[in-house]
Amino acid sequence: MLNTLFRPFERLIDPFRPHDDLTPPSGLVAYVWSYLRQVWPLFAAVLAVGLLATLAEVMVFRYVADIIDILTSSKPGELWAQHGATFISMLLTIGVAWPILVLIQSLLLQQGLTTQFPVLIRWQSHRHIVRQSISFFANDFAGRVASKVADTASAVRNTLITLSDTFLYVVVYFSSAVYMFLEADFRLVIPLLVWLTAYGLLCWRYVPRLSKASEEGSEARSALVGRLVDSYTNIQTVKLFADPSREEAYVREAMEINTVKWQVQQRLITQLDVIVNLLNIALLLSTAVLAIWLWSEGAITIGAIALAGALTQRILNMSGWIMFQVTSLFENIGTIQNGIDTIAQPHKVTDAPEATALKVGRGEVRFDHVHFHYGEADRAAIDGIDLTIAAGEKIGLIGPSGAGKSTLVNVFLRLHDVTGGRILIDGQDIAKVTQDSLRAHIGMVTQDTSLLHRSIRSNIAYGRPGASDAEIIEAARRAHAWGFIPDLRDNRGRSSLDAHVGERGVKLSGGQRQRIAIARVLLKNAPILVLDEATSALDSEVEAAIQDSLLELMAGKTVIAIAHRLSTIARMDRLVVMDSGRIIETGTHAELVHAGGLYARLWARQTGGFLAEIA
Structure with missing residues (x-):
C-alpha cells in the first residue's frame, strides 16, 4: 500500500527527459537555475506546502499561550460552552491539518525532488561531458571529472533544499515572533531585534569566508580523489615502477592539503558556534527579564510570558540549526562552483548548426591542404597534407615516431578539428556532417586497445548493438x-560471452584484447577502416593467423593502416611516408625501396641492416 502512495510522487520528475544540449552556464545562479527551471513547479509546490506546515507548527506556540490565558480567566463549568469552538479549531489545526501538510511536503520533497532531481543533473552533465574532445580528458583525472559530475548534482539539490528550509523557518518564525511579541507588548520585540541585527552582522562577517574555505576544500577533495583514482587505475605501473614511499608521498601530499583546507573551515565554524551561543544566552536572559518585568507592571498576561519564553527558546534552537544550514549551504555552493569549472566548459569539437548525416557510397577520402597543431605555440603536427585515397584503396602510413601519423587519423575521426584545410569523404566535408554519423562509417582498431568493463558480448557488439550471439561468435571466430572466449570466467561466476573483462580489459592479455577489438570492427563492418598498429600486441604466430581475417575485413573497403612493423603493410596498394607532419614519399613497397629514401632506410633496418650496423 505504501508503494502505491510513493510511486506517483516518484514519477513527478523524469530525469531522462529530452533537453537542450547546451553548454551549462558558468555563473553560479545561472547554473543552478538551468536545472531548477526544469522542475520549478514541483519546487514551488514544496515551498508552498512547507510554508503552510511551518505556519501550523508556529500556531502551537500561539495556542499554548491562548490556553493558558483561557484557563486562568475561565470557570471550569463554563469552559466548554465559552471556548469549545476554539478548542475544536485548535484540534483540527494541530491534529489533522498539520500532519497532512507534513505528509504531503515529505512526499513532494523526498519522493519527488530529493532522489530524481540529482539524477536529472548527473544525466545532463554526463551527456555534456562525454561529448567533450579527447583533449578535455587528456588534461584532467578521469576520477576527478567523475567525482565532480556526481558531487555537483548532490550539491545543487542540497543547496536548494537548504535555502528553502532556511527561508521558510527564518521568515515564518521570525516574522511570527515579531508579530506575536508586538501583539503582546511592543517592548518584547527589542531584545529580538537587537539579536537579529547582531546575528545578521555575524553572518555578513563569516559567510564569505566560509564560502571561500568551502570552495577551496571542495577543490582539494576533488584533487585527492583524482590522485587516488590515478593510482588505482594504473596499479600495475605503480607496482612495477614506483617506489612505494614515493607513491605514498604523492597521495599523502594531497591528503595533507585536503586536511589543511578543511581545518580552516572547521576553525571558522567553531568561532561561529561560540559567538552564536553567547548571543543566544543574551537573548534568552534579556527576554525573560523583560517579560517578567512587563508582567509585574500588568502590561502582559501569563500566557504572553509563556509565548515569549517558548518562542524565544525555539528561535535559539533554530539559530544553531540555521548556522549549520548556512555552513552546509556554503559547503555545497563551494562544491558547485568547483564543479562548474569542469562541467560548464564548452565543447571544442562540435557539430555544425546545419550538420547532416554522412552518406558513404564509394568511400573516397581526400585530405585537402590539411593543417593541425595542438597549441598556438606548438609546431604544426600536420603541415599541409594533400592526399587522396581512392574508393577501396588501401594505403599504409609510415614514418618515425612523432611524424604525425596518429594525429592525421585523429583529425580524420574528428577527435580534433583541423586548424586549416578540410577533409572530405565522397565529397562531403566532415566538418559539416554529424560526428556520430562520421564515426559510424569508420571502423578502427587502435594500438592501445582498451575494453569496457562489461561482458565480452557487450564489447564485441559495441559498434553494432542488437547483433545476435551467432553473429558475435562468427566475428570472434574470424x-x-x-579459441579463448569459452574458457573465460570472472569473479562472479559469469563465463564465456557473459564474462566481464575488468577495467580497461585488464583481465585479458594484450593479444586477447586486440583480438576482441578486431572482432568488434569485423562485426561493425564499416565501409572505411582505420588500423593503428592493429596487430602490435599479437605474437608472430597469431599475427600470421589473423592476416587472412584482416585481408577479408579490408576487402572492398577504403583502408588507412599505420604500422611500425613494415612487413604488416608492405602489401598495401600504396604506402605514404610521413615525417615532421608532411608527406615526403608515396608509392608501392617496391618503388619506395628502389627510391632509396626514408622508407628504404626503415626497411633495411627492420630486415637486418640496423642490427648489422650495430654489430
Whole structure:
C-alpha cells in the first residue's frame, strides 16, 4: 500500500527527459537555475506546502499561550460552552491539518525532488561531458571529472533544499515572533531585534569566508580523489615502477592539503558556534527579564510570558540549526562552483548548426591542404597534407615516431578539428556532417586497445548493438578470439560471452584484447577502416593467423593502416611516408625501396641492416 502512495510522487520528475544540449552556464545562479527551471513547479509546490506546515507548527506556540490565558480567566463549568469552538479549531489545526501538510511536503520533497532531481543533473552533465574532445580528458583525472559530475548534482539539490528550509523557518518564525511579541507588548520585540541585527552582522562577517574555505576544500577533495583514482587505475605501473614511499608521498601530499583546507573551515565554524551561543544566552536572559518585568507592571498576561519564553527558546534552537544550514549551504555552493569549472566548459569539437548525416557510397577520402597543431605555440603536427585515397584503396602510413601519423587519423575521426584545410569523404566535408554519423562509417582498431568493463558480448557488439550471439561468435571466430572466449570466467561466476573483462580489459592479455577489438570492427563492418598498429600486441604466430581475417575485413573497403612493423603493410596498394607532419614519399613497397629514401632506410633496418650496423 505504501508503494502505491510513493510511486506517483516518484514519477513527478523524469530525469531522462529530452533537453537542450547546451553548454551549462558558468555563473553560479545561472547554473543552478538551468536545472531548477526544469522542475520549478514541483519546487514551488514544496515551498508552498512547507510554508503552510511551518505556519501550523508556529500556531502551537500561539495556542499554548491562548490556553493558558483561557484557563486562568475561565470557570471550569463554563469552559466548554465559552471556548469549545476554539478548542475544536485548535484540534483540527494541530491534529489533522498539520500532519497532512507534513505528509504531503515529505512526499513532494523526498519522493519527488530529493532522489530524481540529482539524477536529472548527473544525466545532463554526463551527456555534456562525454561529448567533450579527447583533449578535455587528456588534461584532467578521469576520477576527478567523475567525482565532480556526481558531487555537483548532490550539491545543487542540497543547496536548494537548504535555502528553502532556511527561508521558510527564518521568515515564518521570525516574522511570527515579531508579530506575536508586538501583539503582546511592543517592548518584547527589542531584545529580538537587537539579536537579529547582531546575528545578521555575524553572518555578513563569516559567510564569505566560509564560502571561500568551502570552495577551496571542495577543490582539494576533488584533487585527492583524482590522485587516488590515478593510482588505482594504473596499479600495475605503480607496482612495477614506483617506489612505494614515493607513491605514498604523492597521495599523502594531497591528503595533507585536503586536511589543511578543511581545518580552516572547521576553525571558522567553531568561532561561529561560540559567538552564536553567547548571543543566544543574551537573548534568552534579556527576554525573560523583560517579560517578567512587563508582567509585574500588568502590561502582559501569563500566557504572553509563556509565548515569549517558548518562542524565544525555539528561535535559539533554530539559530544553531540555521548556522549549520548556512555552513552546509556554503559547503555545497563551494562544491558547485568547483564543479562548474569542469562541467560548464564548452565543447571544442562540435557539430555544425546545419550538420547532416554522412552518406558513404564509394568511400573516397581526400585530405585537402590539411593543417593541425595542438597549441598556438606548438609546431604544426600536420603541415599541409594533400592526399587522396581512392574508393577501396588501401594505403599504409609510415614514418618515425612523432611524424604525425596518429594525429592525421585523429583529425580524420574528428577527435580534433583541423586548424586549416578540410577533409572530405565522397565529397562531403566532415566538418559539416554529424560526428556520430562520421564515426559510424569508420571502423578502427587502435594500438592501445582498451575494453569496457562489461561482458565480452557487450564489447564485441559495441559498434553494432542488437547483433545476435551467432553473429558475435562468427566475428570472434574470424578474429581468432573464439579459441579463448569459452574458457573465460570472472569473479562472479559469469563465463564465456557473459564474462566481464575488468577495467580497461585488464583481465585479458594484450593479444586477447586486440583480438576482441578486431572482432568488434569485423562485426561493425564499416565501409572505411582505420588500423593503428592493429596487430602490435599479437605474437608472430597469431599475427600470421589473423592476416587472412584482416585481408577479408579490408576487402572492398577504403583502408588507412599505420604500422611500425613494415612487413604488416608492405602489401598495401600504396604506402605514404610521413615525417615532421608532411608527406615526403608515396608509392608501392617496391618503388619506395628502389627510391632509396626514408622508407628504404626503415626497411633495411627492420630486415637486418640496423642490427648489422650495430654489430
